[in-house]
Amino acid sequence: MDQGITVLCRSVIPTRRAVGVLYTFNFAPVFENFDQLLIGAVLTMQLTVGGIVFGSLIAVPVAAAKIYGAAPLRWLASAYIEAIRNTPFLIQIFFVYFALPSVGLRFDPNSAALVALSVNVGAYSAEIVRAGLLAINLGQIEAGKALGLGGFQVFRYVIFKPAIRAIYPALTSQFVYLMLTSSVVSVISATDLAAAGNNIQLNTFAAFEVYLVVTAIYFALSLFLSFIFSVFGRWAFNYPMAR
């Protein structure tokens, strides 16, 4: 990996003539290899969706543990959240990919990427979900019980759905941010969009053009995700506000 980075940095030097503003852009090599970028973009989206699913599966129990859990469970949940939120994602993914094999947990790059992203977004979302759960009024739960709802129904309709509704904007922007963060997984040779860009760049030396197009694709993906989330939100939470 280290060599890869060195090559990445050195490869451009001999090919660039210092031509200042007279530089002519050459997008041809980028579009000749556009299929590679699309394949990478598909993995980026897979990592994002996987991260959202597994991250949420982590976030909800952790948030519940932090509010309702016994003291040791609460500390454990806080420790996890604080440890992840106060260290860079790059270090987390190095940890998963390079350090965990020494205790017998070996992942291929793409799986390591998914694990690291899930653990990362799980901590951020747990903090958001916690805020949502705390926003639920206790009287509301009693009202649900008084209406004859069972325990699970109370959780689903009276606690979970209103809580998710309250935090929906924060949660979805966290998910968009997850998609952007996933570009970092290219450093452990996962094959996402950024890695596809790196490959094309190494073969064609059109670094700026490649990354300009890759960045544009990320931008389009983030707009697309925000759009999907807003459509889904309007459909799922299509009932009037309390006040």
Added chain:
Amino acid sequence: MFRTFGFEEFWFILLALRWTIALTAIAFAGGMVGGLVVALARTSALPMLRYPAVALIRVFQGTPLLMQLFLVFFGLNLFGFKIDPWFAAAAAFTLHASAFLGEIWRGCIEAVPRGQFEASWALGLGYKDRNVSVILPQAARIAVAPTVGFLVQLLKGTSLASIIGFIEITRAGQVVNNMTFQPMVVFSVVAAMYFALCWPLSLFAKRMERQFSKALAR
């Protein structure tokens, strides 16, 4: 053949912490200046100023930090600058911080009650006096918590500079890991150093936020 992780290796990583802090400080200082400009443009009544600011914020919030870093790194070269990780990283993180702080501070400026704007108009204050003596001091108070929160994000973000060859603690950690091949120890140490820097800042941000919401509740 391999070195084992000892005090010398630890010291090597700890010394690299200077460059993490220096890069963060430069980007944050530059970002405060840039962010103020972006925030004022974003809240301006003139569409000519507002729309470019909106676009800038959108682009920086909608693209990965890593790509921003690559574009600046390779883009500077197009304009005849020598490829230099220091300069590229400082420029990229400054731009990144300007856009993000601009958006955060826009929210803070808009959180100042509308009546304050109207009162300063009624008093006949001009643009400069209105901002310097009425709006910005009140916005600054609201801004402390989210700004410190962003500082934590920026500090963590500087780890990406290692990818373009900037030697800070992530890079130093990689170097030591390549010598000792003890990734568990090395990356734990690096993570602990980031944590030692970020956690107090996070706690401070949380405390300020709580104080502020208490002040609002009154």
